[in-house]
Amino acid sequence: MRVIKHYRVHLGTLAWILHRLSGLALIFYLLLHIWVIHHLIGGEESFDGIMERFNNPLFKFLEVGLIGVIMFHLFNGLRVTLIDMGVLVERQKLLFGIAVALWLVCWFVISVAMISRFGGVPFS
């Protein structure tokens, strides 16, 4: 017997899908991160070598994107936590609006700070 499985997308669904996708992206980043860090075992030279490989404009822009993904997951995660605690459940759409606003503002501020340092040494 056939079972239909899709439903009109609304704000709650969108929040859930984006949360899942950003979560998956972060898992991928974490694996990459661990792989990079593991070069420490090979000593200073090996670690500097791998860091050098990431020291190019593509990865710097990807880092700006990464911050965006983290920030979204963070703020929507706080929204979900509030909902789980029974806070403003009836106003979940408003909560999502606030989460998105905070996400965009923080992402913008941090991006500006990061891009302005592009010429120099990252995170110094």
Next chain:
Amino acid sequence: MATHAFKINRYNPDDERRGHYMQEYPLDVQKGWTILDCLNEIKWKQDGSLTFRRSCRSGICGSCAMTVNGVNMLACETQALTLKSSTIVVEPLRGYPVIKDLVVDLEPLVESLYAVKPYLITKTPLPTDQERFQSPEERAKIDGLYECILCGACTSSCPSFWADKKYIGPHGFLKAYRFVADSRDEGTREHLEALDDKHGLWRCHTIFNCVEACPKDLNPTKAISELKKELVREKIG
């Protein structure tokens, strides 16, 4: 030219080869007609083989829940003109096996309902010649919970249910909380028993489809939050 085109998802178990298909019916919709009126009109005047479930035609029994233009609703409570669309797509509820045309098998809905023991559980004996009294304030606590007519619109819209057929579902949680919140009920543990499980509360991903779908404007997600708090309170005191 008819005012509306009804596209209805059809399926006849005696004609497996044909499977599921969409059939279109033109219909002149009058002001005030509900979707159920329209379906009746089609069944009575155009195609007697069209099959759907309805009983009360007044939003009480929950038989006529179906998916209209992609959204779950009660056919008897929705006026066709309010959809503001000249094409109206009618499909059976999602997530449940289709028996025929718009009729789905709601057995899983009933089974998960039984799991939460959807009845008043009491331990202290009834005071002689008396009912179990409730103050107006205590009674107000089950507003927004007791109104559920178990039509299945919420659970059928829930992706967690699509992924796990044993998932209790928003209707079960709402019903469980209706009794947990009832001042006369003394069986909180019994109601919660089935909820602290991989097919229970923790599978809710706060997608809110159930809230969008409920034709009675109830909020199962709110009930889920309250039940989660209840479980956590039980565990860590």
